[in-house]
Structures are given as structure tokens and as C-alpha cells.
Amino acid sequence: MNVDPFLAEWLNILVRWGHLVAGISWIGTSFYFVALDLSLRKAADMPLGVAGEAWEVHGGGFYHVRKYLSAPAQLPPDLIWFKWEAYLTWITGFVLMILQYYLAADVYLVDANVLALSNVQAICISVASLLVGWFIYDALCRSPIGQHTGWLAFSVYVLILLAAYGYSHVFSGRGAFIHVGAFVGTMMAANVFAIIIPNQRKITASLLKGETPDPKYGKIGKQRSTHNTFLTLPVLFMMTSNHYALITGHPQAWAVVGLIVLIGGLGRYFLLRHEVGDDMAEIGWAVAVIGMLLAGVVMLTQPKTVAYTGAKVTDAEALNIVQTRCATCHSAAPTDDTIKQAPKGIMFASVDDLKKYAKQIETQAVSSSAMPLGNKTHMTPEERAKLGAWIAAQ
Numbered sequence: 001m002n003v004d005p006f007l008a009e010w011l012n013i014l015v016r017w018g019h020l021v022a023g024i025s026w027i028g029t030s031f032y033f034v035a036l037d038l039s040l041r042k043a044a045d046m047p048l049g050v051a052g053e054a055w056e057v058h059g060g061g062f063y064h065v066r067k068y069l070s071a072p073a074q075l076p077p078d079l080i081w082f083k084w085e086a087y088l089t090w091i092t093g094f095v096l097m098i099l100q101y102y103l104a105a106d107v108y109l110v111d112a113n114v115l116a117l118s119n120v121q122a123i124c125i126s127v128a129s130l131l132v133g134w135f136i137y138d139a140l141c142r143s144p145i146g147q148h149t150g151w152l153a154f155s156v157y158v159l160i161l162l163a164a165y166g167y168s169h170v171f172s173g174r175g176a177f178i179h180v181g182a183f184v185g186t187m188m189a190a191n192v193f194a195i196i197i198p199n200q201r202k203i204t205a206s207l208l209k210g211e212t213p214d215p216k217y218g219k220i221g222k223q224r225s226t227h228n229t230f231l232t233l234p235v236l237f238m239m240t241s242n243h244y245a246l247i248t249g250h251p252q253a254w255a256v257v258g259l260i261v262l263i264g265g266l267g268r269y270f271l272l273r274h275e276v277g278d279d280m281a282e283i284g285w286a287v288a289v290i291g292m293l294l295a296g297v298v299m300l301t302q303p304k305t306v307a308y309t310g311a312k313v314t315d316a317e318a319l320n321i322v323q324t325r326c327a328t329c330h331s332a333a334p335t336d337d338t339i340k341q342a343p344k345g346i347m348f349a350s351v352d353d354l355k356k357y358a359k360q361i362e363t364q365a366v367s368s369s370a371m372p373l374g375n376k377t378h379m380t381p382e383e384r385a386k387l388g389a390w391i392a393a394q
């Protein structure tokens, strides 16, 4: 589909902006409430039904907050619900997915070297996988496994790993990472939409009828909301990974995802515990483990140097490779059917251009195969090696 590039650019940045605003608000409230839960303390004069209370200071004033387990005896008239942050994050995220990945699936989502999909096939896999992911996750939480926090955490972790493995074998590197983010993000938003808010409605409905609400609704809501905070930081990594070709394009990208989920989950544990004043002696181990896992993931993604043993590559040869494989998009008048403007203003018209962008070319087309996008122009491994040798000789 052809959208005017100028309008497409505006639409893209506005939706992206909205997505960031909604996402930041959602993460903010989600982290705030979990930190609040962790900081609750028992007090002598707590009214009936209150499980704990906390004192906080912010913005020039003191706050005294009490948590009622399941519900207070009477429903307050002006109750504040937190749900639109989550819904809008998902909605803007999905619109962005359409604008960025579905409308130009051939360049961003499909990589013929991974799997030769048509645009329609790729989009169908994308939508179906997001739905299926939610149903499997929800079934796990409702099954007997859901009664055991450890087993449930392990099962959800394996589910995310399987998704990462699957996506990295059907989509481009960046397409796979964004999909792991969308897969988990969909679970999180659906938790709010299909579980947390309906359960809160059941609680308020029974209060309005003068009944005592079943505490199981509160407990289930709490379980899902805790999952959401553990998944937030890994999702943020996935969502911002698109421009890091050496990471998303790595052959074992699914293992990278596995390590990032652990690092992000531990990060959430440490940040919130630290925020509520827990002792470093108790939580400091998480920082050490994060450090080790980070070292592991950095080592895992170390780019392999391409060995080239042929004759010296001339300037003309290097330019020729780039002009045939890259200039269909990276030129003043692109001939590609989707890309109509030189991406990021990068054009390869002369040897000087090649020298200017040598580092970026190496990252995108030699150490990784992020470019040509989707390998649309069928660049060969030998050409990558030659280009690498030419850059090394500069």
C-alpha cells in the first residue's frame, strides 16, 4: 500500500509519541502501586479490612495511604480506576505496528533469508500469534500450575522463549524482537482488560449489593498485576531494539531474549525493593546476577569477523556492490517499490559516501545482515565479505 511519505512520517511520529506517553503512564502507575504494596506496614489503629498502610512524601506534601484487601465496607463515591493507560498503550502500539511493520512488511517484517513469506502471510502470522500467546498464557494462569508461583513463572518464561525462537525463524531480526515485545505486551494489556478490571468490577458490584466480595478476585488481580511489572522492563528492551542490528540479527537472538527477560525481571525486583528501602544485604545479589547475565549476553552477541581471502577489493568493486544491492533504496531517487525516499537520508552515490558511512555499513551489512532490509536485493555472503575487506583496508 502506498501512503504519501510525508503524511506517513507525521502519522508515525504522532502515534509513536502517543504510545510513549501512554506506556510511560502505564509503567509509572504499575510500578508505583507495586512499590506501594511492598511498602505497606501494619499499624495499631487500622480500620477493619485494612491490610496495611504507608506514609509517603512527594511534591511538597505527605500522603497516608491504606490498602483494603479486596474492598472497603462501603464503596467510595469517587473511586479512581487505572485502566486507560494500559488500553491506550496497546492500541497505539498496535497502530504503530500497522504503520511500521504491516504497511511495509516486505522491508521490515519479512526477511527472505529467514523465510520467504508474502506480506499477507506475515501479517496473519503476526496477528494470530499475538492472540494465541494470550490464550496460552491465560490458560497457564488458570490451570493448576497457576497455583504455584515458581512453576507458573517458569512456564511463562518457557512460553516467551518459544515465542522468541519461533519469531526469529519466521521474521527479520528486528521484526522478531518487536514481536516478542508485542506478544508479551498483549498478555499484559489483556491482563488488565480481561482479568484485573473485570475482577474489580465484580468486587464493586457485590459491594453495591451490600455483599462481602469474594477475596479470590482480588488475589487473581494481584497475581496478574505482579506479572505485568516483571514483564515491563524486558518488553521495553524489545520495543527499543529495532535499530540494533548486531543484537536483533544474531543467529541465537532467541537466547538473547531469554537472558534479557531474566535481566529485566531481576531489574524490576531490585529497583522496587530498593525504592521501598530494603536492605542492600538482602537484595544486592540481584545486581551481581544482572552483571553476570549482561556479560553473558554481550559475549554471546560478539560479531564474528568475516574472513576474506580473495584478492584486494578495489574501490570500484566496493562501489559496484553497494550500488547494486543498496542504491535501490539509498539513493536520491529510489527504485524500490516501498521505499520512496533515501532512508535516514543515507545515499551511496560515490566512494566518498562509502568512506563516510563505512562504520555503519560494516555494522548493518557485514557484521550483520540487517541491510539490505529483508535482503530484498539478494546480497550474497561473498559480497558482504568483500565489502568488509574493503572497509578494513581504509
Ligand code: HEC
Pocket (backbone or CB within 6 Å): 107, 242, 243, 322, 325, 326, 327, 328, 329, 330, 336, 339, 343, 344, 346, 357, 360, 361, 364, 365, 371, 372, 373, 376, 377, 379
Ligand atoms: C529495501 C530497501 C533498502 C535496501 C536495499 C537497503 N537499505 Fe539500508 N535502510 C533502509 C531503511 C528503510 C532504513 C531505515 C531503517 C529504520 O529507520 O529503522 C535503512 C537504514 C540504513 C542504515 C542506517 C541504520 C541505522 O539504524 O542507523 C544504514 C547504515 C544502511 N541502511 C545501510 C545499507 C546498506 C549498506 C545497504 C546495502 C548493502 C542497504 N542499506 C540496503 C532500506 C534499505
